[in-house]
Amino acid sequence: MAGIYVHIPFCKQACTYCDFHFSTSLKLADRVIDAMVTEIKLRRDEIKSPLKTIYFGGGTPGILEVSQIEKLLKAIQTHFDVHPDVEFTLENNPDDTTQLKCQGWADLGVNRLSIGIQSFSDWHLSWMNRAHNAAEAKMSIQNAIYSGITNLNIDLIYGIPGMRKESWEENLSKAVDLGVKHISAYCLTVEPGTVLGHLVNKGEEKPVDDEAASEQFEFMVDFLEKHGIKQYEVSNFAVPGSESRHNSAYWAGAAYTAIGPSAHGFTGHYRYWNIANNARYCQAIESNKLPQTVENLSRDERYNEFVMTGLRTTKGIDLERIKTNFNVDLRREFEAKMKQIIEDGSAKIENNILSLTKKGMFLADGIAADFFILEHEN
Amino acid sequence: MKNIRNFCIIAHIDHGKSTLADRLLHYTGTISDRDLQEQTLDDMDLERERGITIKSHAIQMDYEFEGQPYTLNLIDTPGHVDFSYEVSRSIAACEGALLIVDATQGIQAQTISNLYLALEHDLEIIPVLNKMDLDSAMAEEVTDQIVDLIGCDPEEVIPASGKTGLGVEEILKAVIERVPAPEGDPEAPLQAMIFDSVFNSFRGIIAYFRIRNGKIKKGDEVKFVNTNKKYFADEIGTLKLDMVAKKEVSTGDVGYIISGIKRAKEVKVGDTITLVNNPCAEAIKGFEDVKPMVFAGIYPVDTDEYEELRASLEKLQLNDASLVYEPESSAALGFGFRCGFLGMLHMEIVQERLEREFNMTVITTVPNVGYIATTTDGQTFNVNNPSELPDPSNMAKVEEPYIKAQVITKSDFVGQVMNLCIEKRGILKNQVYLTSDRVEITFELPLGEIVFDFYDKLKTLSKGYASFDYHPIGHKESKLVKLDILLNGDQVDALSALIHRDNAYDLGKKICAKLKELIPRQQFEIAVQAAIGTKVIARETVRALRKDVTAKCYGGDITRKRKLLEKQKKGKKRMRQVGNVEVPQQAFLAVLQLD
Secondary structure, three states, X not given: OEEEEEXXXXXXXXXXXXXXXXXXXXXXXXXXXXXXXXXXXHOOOOOOOOEEEEEEEEOOHHHOOHHHHHHHHHHHHHHOOEEEEEEEEEEEOHHHOOHHHHHHHHHHOOOEEEEEEEOOOHHHHHHOOOOOOHHHHHHHHHHHHHOOOOOEEEEEEEOOOOOOHHHHHHHHHHHHHOOOOEEEEEEOOOOOOOHHXXXXXXXXXXXXXXXXXXXXXXXHHHHHHHOXXXXXXXXXXXXXXXXXXXXXXXXXXOEEEEEOOOOEEEOOOEEEEEOOOHHHHHHHHHOOOOOEEEEEOOHHHHHHHXXXXXXXXXXXXXXXXXXXXXXXXXXXXXXXXXXXXXXXXXXXXXXXXXXXXXXXXXXXXXXXXXXXXXXXXX | OOOEEEEEEEEOOOOOHHHHHHHHHHHXXXXXXXXXXXXXXXXXXXXXXXXXXXXXXXXXXXXXXXXXXXXXXXXXXXXXXXXXXXXXXXXXXXXXXEEEEEOOOXXXXXXXXXXXXXXXXXXXEEEEEEOOOOXXXXXXXXXXXXXXXXXXXXXXXXXXXXXXXXXXXXXXXXXXXXXXXXXXXXXXXXXXXXXXXXXXXXXXXXXXXXXXXXXXXXXXXXXXXXXXXXXXXOEEEEEOOOEEEEOEEEOOOEEEEEOOOOOHHHOOOOOEEEEOOOOOOOOOOOOOOOOOOEEEEEEEOOHHHHHHHHHHHHHXXXXXXXXEEEEEEEOOOEEEEEEEEOOHHHHHHHXXXXXXXXXXOXXXXXOEEOEEEEEOOOOEEEEOOHHHOOOHHHEEEEEEEEEEEEEEEEHHHHHHHXXXXXXXXXXXXXXEEEEOOEEEEEEEEEHHHHHOOHHHXXXXXXXXXXXXXXXXXXXXXXXXXXXXXXXXXXXXXXXXXXXXXXXXXXXXXXXXXXXXXXXXXOOOOEEEEEEEOOEEEEEEEEOOOOOOOOOOOOOOOHHHHHHHHHHHHHHHHOEEEEOOXXXXXXXXXXXXXXX
């Protein structure tokens, strides 16, 4: 299992809640893409096995010209061994998802689109400073299906201050009615340094109400399941068989190469991330240097990551595997914690696999942290 | 002997004692410019930060006056009520005292009680008006206060400033001319009083003494009268900035002895040193075995660190003989120690030293005073821990320690101070106007009430213009009940407190509310209850955490998120697991932080 993540650091405009790395000026686009082509070449030996997933994320890959996407894809095909059954995902926004572009992407081999719809309510969309409206959201799905890309994900956001349960239900119903097979539903997160972060700090916007968010979360899990869309990770839901292979690989600890400013990669032994600055990224690559920071992982750190990502998925964590790979006997070393989360209905153990229930899933971080092992303990 | 002068300094905290002492040392050439660190006499970091000299020290100055060489022994005194016995022994080692009063603030309660001690010992008092360089100095008014208090001539009050050096020469002159030379018989059997001791990791315990009669020579076999232990004087000498070894120290002088003593407990302040082969007829009067006044449990946050805590306490005790401890166990906290302290400040110091010097993370339980319980069958025993209190059905009576407390404040605040003391079950005993706007109020109060937030309240309501001093006056019978705290139905013994029955409901409610504030929301709901016996008298609920998960965890989020959760886990490790509930350290002292 291996994949490649390509970060396109450009957006049409800034959303109030977003803290990803992007620029709203396309001035540097061609230079950045050329640099990324070079980086693909520089990283060609990082991964030996064939790529089973290609993921263009961002930013907004959809705002690029199809020819620019093609240039990057060609470089990948030149320097990496691409599996014939590759999952090729491209993130885009409804306003970029025109019939023409969809056709162009389909012709390149893109077989999965992840559309940043966020909401089917115009009021919420303008609150988030999104570039599209509800009508464009629906149209984008139709355009994609018409071009033959039927493996679709849509992003939705809940937990918005003042959001009523009814309006969340309406959003979910629309998604179900439009026949999407995959939904990534994110609870709104107030990140420092974002427009929303400033507003909340100044008291001009309410913070996320945990009670309301947790009600919307539980409602969603049940509602989607009723419609055949099953939760498989904290924020991810799919018709069985349509789960994102690329993202699932992150949670399973698989290796992935990263291309582009701010992109993060993992070789199985160490993690690295590129500088989050387009100009400096280009300068480094143009002199054949990788502008990356490397983090070597200790066994405990790999264990912590395994637990942290594993508990977010409905697959859970395999206690036997943890014993073999990390020499940690969770049942024994965290006996009291294990007992508590099972008794209070936050988790279950079946066939030696520990997984969180609907209730536990919304507390996954705290539960994972409880199972962490800190360096100095050894 | 006629050229020796032994004197101490009486001053309130922050009245500039240490800075002025530095000036004296500098002027007499005892310390050079280079050595002149700020507050030379306070050598523990903690002391310097708090601006209080916790442990007294002594230093010798050589000074020539009118052609005659003089030896001036300055004995430093601790400035806090917790250490009043040590102050009394320092005073007993002197013939004179500098009474240093801050010209901007006037006389404080602490100063007065130490002054009374000095007068009891017939010390010659040299009044000094310090901080005269400040614009806010009220020279006349404060001089009047001093004149009223000690009945001296206004001309005798020396204006001074530790900052500018004003008055230093005059102070030295006064010490030589007014403080009497020590008396005693150099040929009589040795009789020396220990007034302090310090721990040195290379040399063991170093005891400081003042010789009343006789002399001590290097190599002498000596006996400490009260502990009845014998040692050899491996090294003796006098105290300059460093120790100066001598062959002999004689009557009237102040010196040190090193004799391979390992434990501070063997060296008791107030004890008498004499010679084994030529002992004195009787010990010097005034010796007391200092008894702890406040007790609290100290537990390691991490139960694995019990042995480490024991080792740390042992080491701490090497240079803090007034700290006592014994092992105890708590259902909630596991194994730890019940420690006895001289007072609340002493307790805080011990806790801070454990954390700073020994890198221990500890939980200190609710402090309590020492009670005396009598059972129905007539047995009487000490209760130093609420959990030791006999079942109410077997108990005839409980007595709690009382103190005589003196508060000096501005007349504007008399009403508030009285209200506070009455609220704390105090009985007014006396009220004296020291000057037209300074009042001394005397109360009898249960010591247990001082343990709870008394100082903070006094400070707040008097806007800082109140000083406080106390002395124990014995035990009195009282209507006490044991207030228990339950978390999710489990009694947390470390949070139990003995309190007066009339305050139980109010206090129970406040403690529950405070705990609700201090215990973070967890994955389940937590019931916080206060109970007397089986009767629940108050309840609060810490609601369950509803959301504790980040929305996204993709390739780029994993490192950041792992680090975040590792930090979270570290934070949790500083909390103590009681049943399922994680209780932060400071929650165990919740009772001390009530509004």
